Amino acid sequence: MKRVTIKDIAREAKTSYVTVSHYLNKRDSKFSDDTAQRIEAAIKKLGYIPNRMARKLARKRSYTIGVVLPPLPPSASSKNLLRDNPFYTEFLSGVYSKAWEYDYDVLTTAMSVPEAVFEWIVGYQLDGVVLFTSGIARELVQLAEKREMKLDTVLVGLDHTEAPVQARVLIDxxxxxxxxxxxxxxxxxxxxxxxxxxxxxxxxxxxxxxxxxxxxxxxxxxxxxxxxxxxxxxxxxxxxxxxxxxxxxxxxxxxxxxxxxxxxxxxxxxxxxxxxxxxxxxxxxxxxxxxxxxxxxxxxxxxxxxDIVGRGETCVQVIEDFYQGKYHPETVLPVDLVIRQSVASISGHR
Missing domain, CATH: 3.40.50.2300 (Response regulator)
Structure with missing residues (x-):
């Protein structure tokens, strides 16, 4: 089956290849309602599926973000962090949910060696990286300076450690x-x-x-x-x-x-x-x-x-906002008490 291309969409919509390309890549060009409707109709009729790699190249960004999970505790009974501590699974579900909205891909790693993390970031040309232990950011920046490279990625920290990150998403x-x-x-x-x-x-x-x-x-x-x-x-x-x-x-x-x-x-x-x-x-x-x-x-x-899921979503939003010229150096999310059955009053207390 022949793959539908942008040229096919342009031909069906009776507009130019450049116009369709700009529309699909969400550039700042103004489109009339008629043009947008014709392009959308052509996409639906022809069953066009975007070439994600081509779109990333056109946007000059990888549209990929990374999450560096913390290392496992030394005495962990298994080597499965996501199974043994549901916190990380819930957090990642928030990351994936918001990433889908912005057409991001998400990569995760549990590497703790700065050199390995640095090469992972550069190798995948990640737009942003979420760090559970933001202290590693300082070593990443030093490695970039040592290798005379630009670490062109948004580093988001999840703890209060003083580190050269572009943003922190914290709770109280x-x-x-x-x-x-x-x-x-x-x-x-x-x-x-x-x-x-x-x-x-x-x-x-x-x-x-x-x-x-x-x-x-x-x-x-x-x-x-x-x-x-x-x-x-x-x-x-x-x-x-x-x-x-x-x-x-x-x-x-x-x-x-x-x-x-x-x-x-x-x-x-x-x-x-x-x-x-x-x-x-x-x-x-x-x-x-x-x-x-x-x-x-x-x-x-x-x-x-x-709000664990919301915190993951906020990290992605902070990265996207950075590329839109909106900077959020520190976001502090509230916490609240949920009363269930694991607390009893001391006998005689009123």
């Missing part, structure tokens, strides 16, 4: 843990733990810890370092924290714990239930993210909701 991390603690305090809790990843290496974890500490202070609750539980942000990490909490003496055990991620909270619940602890009667748990799975577990997880 501090307010999230502040809301979680304030809600627990309103339910009568005073011994409130905090489950986190390594906060000395992660700015996001550090900021969420700061929100936790400020909320305790605002409620007149002394900060207690023994209430901080550090492990990998994974199901396995959460289970190790849950097992540790289950060994505490009743007088030392937290009555509630705030987690930096839903996956960590689910691990804590799983470990506690396995040793006979009741959730939330024995331990109230609050997550962070509001993954789809949070409403599927028992008890359903009270959590801090961020």
């Amino acid at each position: 991390d501090e307010d999230g843990t502040r809301q979680a603690v304030a809600y627990l305090v309103s339910q009568g809790h005073r011994r409130i733990g905090f489950a986190t990843g390594e906060y000395t290496l992660s700015r996001v974890n550090a900021i969420r810890l700061m929100g936790y500490q400020k909320a305790l202070e605002a409620s007149g609750i002394p900060f207690d370092e023994t209430m901080i539980f550090v492990d990998e942000v994974s199901l396995e990490g959460g289970m190790r924290i849950g097992k540790k909490i289950a060994t505490f003496k009743p007088s030392q055990t937290p009555t509630a714990v705030v987690c930096v991620a839903d996956i960590l909270a689910i691990g804590i619940i799983k470990a506690c239930v396995r040793v006979g602890r009741k959730i939330p009667a024995d331990l109230s748990v609050v997550g962070f993210d509001d993954l789809v799975v949070s409403s599927l577990v028992e008890p359903e997880l009270t959590t801090i909701r961020q």
